[in-house]
Amino acid sequence: MRIERSTVLFRIDPRSGVPPYQQLVQQVRQALRVGWLEVGDQLPTVRDAVRQLAINPNTVLKAYRELEHEGLIAGRPGQGTFVVKTLADASIKNQVALRRSLQRWFAAAIDAGLDDESIVALFETTRRSLRAEEAV
Amino acid sequence: MSIALETTRLSKRYGSTWALRECSVTIPQGKVAALVGPNGSGKTTLLQLAMGVSTPSSGRVEVFGWSPHEQPLLVLARVGFVAQDHPLYQGFTVAEMLRFGSKLNPRWDDQMAVVRLERVGIPLDRRVGKLSGGQQAQVALVLALAKRPELLLLDEPVAALDPLARREFLQSLMDAVAEGGLTVVLSSHILADLERVCDYLVVMSASRVQLAGDIDDIVNDHQLVTGAREQVERIASRHAVIQQRHSDRQTTVLVAGAGTDAASVWPADDSVLVETPSLEEIVLAYLGQRSDTGMIARPRLEVAP
Numbered sequence: 001m002r003i004e005r006s007t008v009l010f011r012i013d014p015r016s017g018v019p020p021y022q023q024l025v026q027q028v029r030q031a032l033r034v035g036w037l038e039v040g041d042q043l044p045t046v047r048d049a050v051r052q053l054a055i056n057p058n059t060v061l062k063a064y065r066e067l068e069h070e071g072l073i074a075g076r077p078g079q080g081t082f083v084v085k086t087l088a089d090a091s092i093k094n095q096v097a098l099r100r101s102l103q104r105w106f107a108a109a110i111d112a113g114l115d116d117e118s119i120v121a122l123f124e125t126t127r128r129s130l131r132a133e134e135a136v
Numbered sequence: 137m138s139i140a141l142e143t144t145r146l147s148k149r150y151g152s153t154w155a156l157r158e159c160s161v162t163i164p165q166g167k168v169a170a171l172v173g174p175n176g177s178g179k180t181t182l183l184q185l186a187m188g189v190s191t192p193s194s195g196r197v198e199v200f201g202w203s204p205h206e207q208p209l210l211v212l213a214r215v216g217f218v219a220q221d222h223p224l225y226q227g228f229t230v231a232e233m234l235r236f237g238s239k240l241n242p243r244w245d246d247q248m249a250v251v252r253l254e255r256v257g258i259p260l261d262r263r264v265g266k267l268s269g270g271q272q273a274q275v276a277l278v279l280a281l282a283k284r285p286e287l288l289l290l291d292e293p294v295a296a297l298d299p300l301a302r303r304e305f306l307q308s309l310m311d312a313v314a315e316g317g318l319t320v321v322l323s324s325h326i327l328a329d330l331e332r333v334c335d336y337l338v339v340m341s342a343s344r345v346q347l348a349g350d351i352d353d354i355v356n357d358h359q360l361v362t363g364a365r366e367q368v369e370r371i372a373s374r375h376a377v378i379q380q381r382h383s384d385r386q387t388t389v390l391v392a393g394a395g396t397d398a399a400s401v402w403p404a405d406d407s408v409l410v411e412t413p414s415l416e417e418i419v420l421a422y423l424g425q426r427s428d429t430g431m432i433a434r435p436r437l438e439v440a441p
Contacts, residue, residue, distance in 0.1 A: 012332050017414040019355060020332050050314045054307040055332045056168050057314040062352075128410075 007031075007041045012053055020055060024063035032072060032087040043073060043081040138165045139201075140287050140319035141186055146195035148181050155181040157343045158195070163321060163336060165286075168313055170330050171323040172419055173340035179323035180220070182340075183289050186321070187217055199287060213243065216285030220292045222276035226265035230258060230275060234282070241283040249282035256308060270301025274308060281312050288312075290322040294329075306333050331415045339422045346422045351415060358418050362388045363408035371408065379421035390421045 008031050012020050031037040044052065049060045064081055067073045074084045109119050141163040148156040156178040163169045171179045184190040185197045188204025188211055197204060204211040224233060230253065238244040253260065256274050264272060273293065280288060293309075294302040306329060312318055324330065330337070337354060339347040347354065358378070361368050365387040372380070375391040390413060413421075 014328060014331060015414075017412065019352060021352070047311070047314050050310045051307060053332065054303050054310055054329075056310060056335050058166070058168070058335045059332070 007037060008043065010044065010049055010053055012055060021059045021062040021066070024049075024060065025066050028063070028067055028072070029087060032083065032085075035086070035088045037083050037086070038088075039083050039086055041083045043083070045080055139163070140165045140167070140199065141321060142198045143182070143185070144196045146182070146185060146197050147193050148178075148185060148190065149193040154343045156185070159340075159345050161338050161345055161348050163319065163338075165319050167336040168310075168320040168334045169322070169336035169338060170334040171321060171338045171340060172325070172327065172330065173323075173346075173423065174325060177340040178343040179340055180291055181343075183217075183291050183321070183323060186287075186289060187215060188212065213241075213283075214286045216280035216283055216288040218273075218276050218280045218288070218290040218293055220295070222272050224264045224272060224275060224279075226263070228264050229261055230264060230267075231260040233264060233275065233279060234260070237279050237282055243284045245282050245284050248284075249278050252278045252281065252308065256304065268301070270297050270304060273297060273301065273305050277305065277308055277312075286317060287319045287321070290320070292323055292325070294324070295326060302329065309333070327416050327419060337415075337419070339419055341423050347418075354418060355412065355415055357394075358390060358392050358413050359394050360388060360390055360411045360413040360417070361408060362386060362411070367408055378418075379424060390418070 008028065010024055010027055012023055016023065018026070028037065028043070037043075043064070046057050046060045046064070049055065050057050064073065064075070068075065068081075072083065072085050072087070073081050075081045106119070109122075114122065139162055141161070143159050143161050146156060146159040147154065159178070159182060171182060173179055181190070185192055186199055186204060188208045191205045199211045200214060202210045204215075225236070228236065234246060234249055237249075238246055250260070253275070256271075258267065258271050258274060264275065267275065273296075277290075277293070280290075290309075294305055297305060309320065310333060313320060322334070331351065335351055337347070337349065337351050338345060349357075361371055363386065365382060368387040368389055372389045372391055375394045378390040378392055380387065380389040
């Protein structure tokens with residue numbers, strides 16, 4: 001077994017259709033949301049991420065720039081890139097209540113005869129039309 | 137941003153056959169660019185013209201602003217090349233290959249070569265002919281990198297390698313890019329891995345450039361629209377259609393130039409599905425049309441002659 005020195009283990013799924021830099025951004029956000037990454041933790045250096053994934057260094061830089069822009073991480077010259085803000089606290093509190101109402105909604109959907117795929121499709125179309133309304 | 141490689145209406149003809157036609161591409165410094173296309177689409181010809189080992193029939197090619205065939209000394213010192221079959225002297229040991237390289241290249245960095253070979257576990261006293269295909273590819277890469285090139289050209293570097301050797305080769309290549317100061321142009325007919333390794337794409341078919349640009353821009357610039365035929369066609373009529381497929385009930389079109397926010401461009405209509413295509417879908421769509429007139433008229437990524 002290989003233990004990596006860094007705090008997060010990145011992976012790239014070439015079939016996901018999501019651009020690689022976005023995948024890295026999502027993985028860091030996810031780690032922040034569930035508490036795997038906390039304030040003060042160090043992210044892999046660009047070089048380490050490149051070695052780990054055989055990935056273009058510009059992709060890692062782009063992902064870190066976006067996270068930095070969101071105020072989640074910050075580079076310290078000569079030391080590396082560190083977490084400065086977490087996504088855990090605020091949303092975790094709200095998630096309990098949201099999860100409960102979602103459970104009720106799921107039960108209602110299954111009662112109404114929807115299977116997993118129709119639930120996902122309904123979720124996606126609703127989300128898309130909400131987005132479009134916002135955009136108008 | 138400075139430009140590493142630029143071609144202007146570059147053409148190469150062998151007898152009556154065009155190997156490359158009216159090729160205009162600009163590859164900025166620091167990019168890792170992929171030349172993608174089927175065999176015989178002009179990729180190797182373009183690389184050879186960039187190296188100066190072949191001269192254009194018409195048009196111009198410049199590497200860091202110099203013409204490779206008119207000023208070969210200025211260009212060759214700054215360009216590394218890894219050929220398709222990694223030609224090495226099979227009877228030489230790895231150390232002898234290094235000594236050979238150092239005699240031919242004034243900027244040779246022997247220490248870096250030794251460190252790189254050690255990192256991938258290749259013994260210096262081993263005969264090249266006894267190395268595996270993946271190891272020979274690694275040696276060819278190290279030899280090209282040891283001359284400290286600013287532009288590295290690779291012709292189908294991973295085509296003959298198994299998946300593990302391919303991953304290790306790309307790891308070494310990306311590690312060299314991470315050191316900075318290197319622009320890479322690699323040709324490939326294998327689409328897998330391109331998106332993780334490259335950030336710039338040139339799609340070639342029928343001796344012409346069909347699409348060129350930053351990969352992120354290319355992906356953002358295309359949408360896959362699926363729905364009832366007349367609705368989809370109404371939408372498609374406002375944009376450049378790259379590919380369309382019809383069934384009795386459904387039409388799917390790949391459109392370009394509709395902007396990044398599809399939801400704001402198109403009506404919020406549940407019966408029309410707007411998706412972001414994968415890079416592979418986009419590349420295959422452009423290869424599928426094999427346009428003989430070159431680049432499709434495109435709003436943002438245009439490099440048309």
